[in-house]
Every structure is written in structure tokens, then in C-alpha cells.
Amino acid sequence: MSETLNRYRVSTRRSAELALLVGAWLIGVFAWILVDSATGETSFGGWTSLLSAGILLLITHGVVRWQAPYADPLLLPSVAALNMLGLAMIHRLDIAAAQRAISNGSPMPTPDVYLQLTWMLVGLVAFMLVLFFVSDHRRLQRFTFTAGFAGIALLFFPLLPIIGSEVNGARLWINFLGFTFQPGELTKVALTIFFAGFLVTRRHSLALVHKKILGVGVPRGKDVGPLLLVWFAALLVLILERDLGTSLLLFGLFIVMLYVATGRRSWVLIGSALLTVGGALAYQAFGHVRVRFNVWLDPFADANGSGFQIVQSLYGFANGGIFGTGWGQGYPQLVPFAKTDFITSALGEELGLMGLIAILLLFAIVVERGARAAVATRDPFGNLLAIGLTTVIGLQTFIVIGGVTRLVPLTGLTTPFLSYGGSSLVANYIIIALLIRISNAARAPEVTDAELVLRQDGDGSD
Amino acid sequence: MSELLLSILRIGFLVALWWFVLTVVSVLRRDLQAPRDAKPLTPARSGKRPSPRPTLRARKTSTQLVIVEGALTGTAIPLGSSPIIIGRAPDATIVLDDDFVSTHHARLTPNGNHWMVEDLGSTNGTWIDRTRVTTPTVFRPGTQLRIGRTSMELSS
Numbered sequence: 269m270s271e272t273l274n275r276y277r278v279s280t281r282r283s284a285e286l287a288l289l290v291g292a293w294l295i296g297v298f299a300w301i302l303v304d305s306a307t308g309e310t311s312f313g314g315w316t317s318l319l320s321a322g323i324l325l326l327i328t329h330g331v332v333r334w335q336a337p338y339a340d341p342l343l344l345p346s347v348a349a350l351n352m353l354g355l356a357m358i359h360r361l362d363i364a365a366a367q368r369a370i371s372n373g374s375p376m377p378t379p380d381v382y383l384q385l386t387w388m389l390v391g392l393v394a395f396m397l398v399l400f401f402v403s404d405h406r407r408l409q410r411f412t413f414t415a416g417f418a419g420i421a422l423l424f425f426p427l428l429p430i431i432g433s434e435v436n437g438a439r440l441w442i443n444f445l446g447f448t449f450q451p452g453e454l455t456k457v458a459l460t461i462f463f464a465g466f467l468v469t470r471r472h473s474l475a476l477v478h479k480k481i482l483g484v485g486v487p488r489g490k491d492v493g494p495l496l497l498v499w500f501a502a503l504l505v506l507i508l509e510r511d512l513g514t515s516l517l518l519f520g521l522f523i524v525m526l527y528v529a530t531g532r533r534s535w536v537l538i539g540s541a542l543l544t545v546g547g548a549l550a551y552q553a554f555g556h557v558r559v560r561f562n563v564w565l566d567p568f569a570d571a572n573g574s575g576f577q578i579v580q581s582l583y584g585f586a587n588g589g590i591f592g593t594g595w596g597q598g599y600p601q602l603v604p605f606a607k608t609d610f611i612t613s614a615l616g617e618e619l620g621l622m623g624l625i626a627i628l629l630l631f632a633i634v635v636e637r638g639a640r641a642a643v644a645t646r647d648p649f650g651n652l653l654a655i656g657l658t659t660v661i662g663l664q665t666f667i668v669i670g671g672v673t674r675l676v677p678l679t680g681l682t683t684p685f686l687s688y689g690g691s692s693l694v695a696n697y698i699i700i701a702l703l704i705r706i707s708n709a710a711r712a713p714e715v716t717d718a719e720l721v722l723r724q725d726g727d728g729s730d
Numbered sequence: 731m732s733e734l735l736l737s738i739l740r741i742g743f744l745v746a747l748w749w750f751v752l753t754v755v756s757v758l759r760r761d762l763q764a765p766r767d768a769k770p771l772t773p774a775r776s777g778k779r780p781s782p783r784p785t786l787r788a789r790k791t792s793t794q795l796v797i798v799e800g801a802l803t804g805t806a807i808p809l810g811s812s813p814i815i816i817g818r819a820p821d822a823t824i825v826l827d828d829d830f831v832s833t834h835h836a837r838l839t840p841n842g843n844h845w846m847v848e849d850l851g852s853t854n855g856t857w858i859d860r861t862r863v864t865t866p867t868v869f870r871p872g873t874q875l876r877i878g879r880t881s882m883e884l885s886s
Contacts, residue, residue, distance in 0.1 A: 594740030626747045
């Protein structure tokens with residue numbers, strides 16, 4: 269019996285998770301205090317917000333302890349820290365907006381931070397519900413095609429006449445009971461489940477059946493079909509909804525998952541070729557793509573017009589320097605969309621390069637843990653699902669932060685966990701919940717069939 | 731608030747943020763070294779490495795082989811520098827009295843810091859976790875070697 273006990277005494281590291289979670293919360297409180305003291309704001313509403321965020325995180329930790337005791341201890345604290353930093357920055361931009369309204373004599377804008385806090389609540393509740401109802405991630409494989417259809421439907425939902433609405437030239441939102449929601453964010457999760465379920469059954473034919481041309485294995489024509497279909501769907505999103513970011517994200521996700529499923533470089537080559545062709549076509553056909561691309565190459569050509577956002581963002585980074593201006597002491601409100609797409613430049617200005625590197629490291633840790641859960645899982649569907657979900661977070665972070673820092677052309681996407689925006693927060697918490705579920709399965713001690721039989725035998729004979 | 735206090739707080743926040751990140755990284759490091767985390771890779775397909783430094787776990791040479799399942803459960807066999815034969819034959823190092831085990835079933839050979847498993851043409855196969863051993867394979871601590879009704883693990 270002692271051997272059995274020994275085998276099951278596994279360090280779950282839940283206490284480390286709790287300690288880090290408290291640390292993440294304290295970072296947020298510290299940031300909030302600095303914002304208030306630097307701007308002379310003394311709203312005590314802030315304390316109730318911070319306390320409720322802290323209590324929410326504790327409850328979430330309790331649910332993880334109960335539902336997924338062997339889960340990875342670093343995923344939740346890392347994203348909680350990002351979320352808390354995002355809340356503090358949105359609070360800081362709220363104060364800037366209020367001050368501007370006072371000096372202009374215009375009506376006070378409603379602060380966004382409370383709505384974001386509400387979405388954090390919704391996101392964490394979604395997180396807990398996923399842990400409750402998805403007790404085994406392998407069950408999701410049964411919903412492969414349901415998820416596929418749901419994903420596509422959600423993707424094209426905003427095109428419907430009444431509920432769909434267009435903001436800043438992109439048709440991405442739906443209005444529902446006074447809330448606006450961006451269904452494309454949930455599409456990421458649904459399509460990842462679909463890709464994982466689809467590829468896991470076809471990976472052998474995709475990997476093995478090919479002809480050698482010029483030293484590179486080229487797959488059969490009929491195996492390329494699904495890839496072309498996804499490419500076409502991504503192009504449709506680009507054309508109909510004018511959403512460069514989502515189409516790039518979905519296509520990149522599919523290529524990564526194809527590569528991981530088959531281990532064949534030829535898919536990456538074919539995918540890159542299609543991406544180049546699609547990009548070139550879009551550049552020729554659409555004015556807004558051309559503008560984005562030219563602004564990326566030379567933002568200062570039209571610094572007060574099309575290049576305004578990116579130029580302001582770059583000035584923000586420059587103003588921040590290495591150590592930043594400090595919370596509440598920069599001018600991040602000068603960048604348009606500072607709370608959403610450009611929150612990285614706001615953080616880069618007030619926390620400097622050092623702060624931004626710390627934030628990027630947090631993202632890197634999330635991606636590392638996700639990839640680790642992917643390789644440690646024993647079932648192929650779990651491998652693919654985990655790597656796909658990790659890719660969604662990693663790729664989205666790369667696309668948006670790369671865009672804001674002018675590494676790649678700017679595309680409208682939210683920064684996971686930092687940006688203001690409910691749909692993105694909820695979708696990303698669902699992703700983390702699934703990763704925690706998979707890592708729990710990967711790290712739990714294995715109970716083999718033989719062992720179960722042995723135990724039953726033991727019970728019977730004793 | 732004074733200029734000085736503000737800049738102290740500004741740097742103080744960055745220090746706190748970095749302290750948090752580095753604490754997370756240190757937990758991550760400890761986690762990589764924990765033997766129990768050494769879960770098997772699903773074979774062949776995984777393009778990713780299991781961790782940035784996959785050799786960390788294998789660094790310490792295992793000193794004993796523990797039988798965790800089967801008739802001999804609880805037996806620990808000390809490991810030296812010589813190979814070990816597992817089988818039904820009386821001259822095997824570990825004799826397993828099991829109909830599913832071949833006469834000379836498998837061989838464990840030390841190789842640098844780790845142990846290699848080799849199937850000696852057995853009827854029912856040698857398994858590391860859920861993978862059948864067809865070529866000499868590294869036997870990592872934390873994985874289970876299964877032969878017939880017996881499972882064993884390395885421990886230090």
C-alpha cells in the first residue's frame with residue numbers, strides 16, 4: 269500500500285499558484301495607487317473594484333483547486349497579472365478622459381474600467397463553467413463539426429442586417445440587448461476545437477501521402493482542399509468585414525496546427541505562399557489594406573493623417589524611454605484607441621521598456637506553459653488543441669504588439685487580457701480554462717486500466 | 731507629491747513587476763526539474779521540444795528500479811553499471827513469473843546518464859507508457875516500463 273501512496277503523493281503546486289495570484293493582485297493594487305496619487309484622483313470606488321477583483325481571483329483559484337488539482341500553477345497568475353495591469357491602465361485613461369472633459373467643458377464620459385471589471389467577472393465565470401462542464405477535454409472531440417459550424421456562423425454573424433454593426437470601418441460587432449459583442453473572438457476557440465478534431469483524424473494521410481518534387485514533399489491535390497477552404501474563408505473575412513487581424517490570425521493558426529499535426533515543412537511553405545498571394549491580392553484590391561501597408565513602411569509620410577495612430581504610438585514609446593514616465597505621468601491618452609488596440613503603447617510610455625519587457629515575458633510564460641501542456645498530454649487531440657489555443661494567444665499578441673511597435677503592418681486586434689473589450693477577455697479566459705484542463709490531464713498521475721483491475725481484485729480478495 | 735518620492739515609486743513599481751515575473755520564472759524552473767513532471771512525449775509527431783532544457787531530468791543518474799505494479803510490487807532493484815536482463819528465464823537479472831513475459835524479454839543498458847531499453851524480440855512487447863519499444867529507447871525517470879503484467883519506474 270505504501271508504494272501506491274508514494275506514487276500518488278504528487279506535488280500539485282496549488283499553493284504556489286495561490287501565492288503568485290496574490291502577488292499578481294498586489295501588483296494591480298500598487299499600480300492603481302500610483303495612478304491615483306499621480307493624478308490626484310481620490311475615488312474610493314477604486315477600492316471596491318480592486319477588492320472584488322481580488323475576491324473573484326480567489327474564488328477562481330478555489331475552483332481550480334477543486335476541479336483541476338494537478339493543473340499548471342503558472343497560467344492563472346500570469347494572465348491575472350496582465351488583467352490587473354490592463355485594469356489599472358484603463359482606470360488611468362478614464363481619469364485622463366475625465367480631466368479632458370472638465371477642461372473642455374464637455375459632459376463627463378462614463379468610466380470604462382467598471383464595465384471592464386464586469387467583463388472580468390463574466391470571463392472568470394466562463395472560466396469556471398468551462399472547468400465544471402469540460403471535465404475531460406477529449407470529450408470536445410465529439411463536437412468537432414458542431415464547433416466548426418458554430419465558428420463559421422459566429423464569424424459571419426456581424427454581417428446580418430439588424431444586429432450587425434460597423435465601427436471604424438470594420439464590421440465586427442453585434443448589438444445584443446444594449447451590449448456590443450465581437451463574436452469573432454469566440455470563433456477563435458470554436459475553430460481551434462474544429463481544426464484539432466479535423467486534423468487528428470486526417471494527420472496520417474496528410475503527413476504520409478505525398479510526392480517528392482525538388483526535395484520537398486508535396487501533398488496530393490485532394491489533401492490540400494481543406495487548407496484552400498480555410499484560406500478562402502480568411503479572405504472572405506477580410507473582404508466582407510474588413511478585418512485584417514482576424515483573417516491573419518485564423519490562417520496562421522491553421523498553418524501552425526497543420527505543421528504540428530503532420531510535422532511536414534511543405535505545409536508551412538504552401539501556407540506561406542498562399543499568405544503571400546492573398547496579401548498581394550488584398551493589397552491590389554482594397555484601399556484600406558494598401559493604406560495600412562504604406563503606413564507601416566513610412567508612417568511619417570502622412571503623420572497627421574493615416575499615419576497618426578502609429579506615429580503617436582511611437583512618440584509614446586520614445587517618451588517612455590527605458591524606465592517609463594511612471595503611472596499617470598505620461599500622455600498615453602494622445603494615442604487614438606489607447607484603451608483597446610494601443611494599450612501596449614500606453615503601458616510602454618508609462619512603464620518604459622523595462623515594464624514592457626516584463627509584460628512580454630508574462631505572455632511568453634503563458635505560451636511556454638501552454639506548449640508544455642501540449643507536449644505533455646498523452647492524447648493526440650489534446651496535443652493539437654493545446655498547441656492551437658496557445659498559438660491563438662501567442663500569435664494574437666505578436667500581431668497586435670508587432671503592429672503597435674511597427675514591426676509588422678498594423679491590424680486591428682485586441683491585446684489578450686490587457687485591452688479594454690469584453691468579448692476578447694471572455695474568449696481568452698475560456699482559452700486559459702481549456703489549457704488548464706489539458707495541463708491537469710497531462711500532469712495528473714496516470715491510472716492505467718491494469719491498475720484499476722488490480723485495485724478491484726485487491727478489494728475483492730481482502 | 732514630491733518629485734523624488736514619485737521617481738522612487740516609479741522605479742519601485744518596476745522592481746515589483748520584475749520581482750513577480752522572476753518569481754514566476756523560478757517556479758517554472760523548479761517545475762522543470764521536478765521528476766514527476768517528466769511526462770512522456772507522445773511519439774513521433776511532436777515538433778516541439780518538451781521543455782527548453784529537456785536533459786535536466788536525465789542529469790541525475792537513477793540508482794534503482796522500482797516495481798510499481800505486478801506480482802513483485804514494491805521490490806526495488808539497485809542499478810549499477812552493468813546491463814540488466816528481464817525475462818522468465820532463471821538466468822535473467824529480474825525473473826518475472828508471468829505467462830505474458832518471454833524467456834529473455836528486454837534489456838536495460840546504462841548509457842551515459844540514462845538507461846536504454848531494448849526489446850529482445852519478445853512475443854508480447856515491451857512498453858514505455860503507451861509506446862511499444864521497437865528500437866533502443868531512453869528510459870526516463872517518471873515514465874513506466876511495462877513488461878507483461880509488471881510495470882517499473884526509475885527512481886534516484
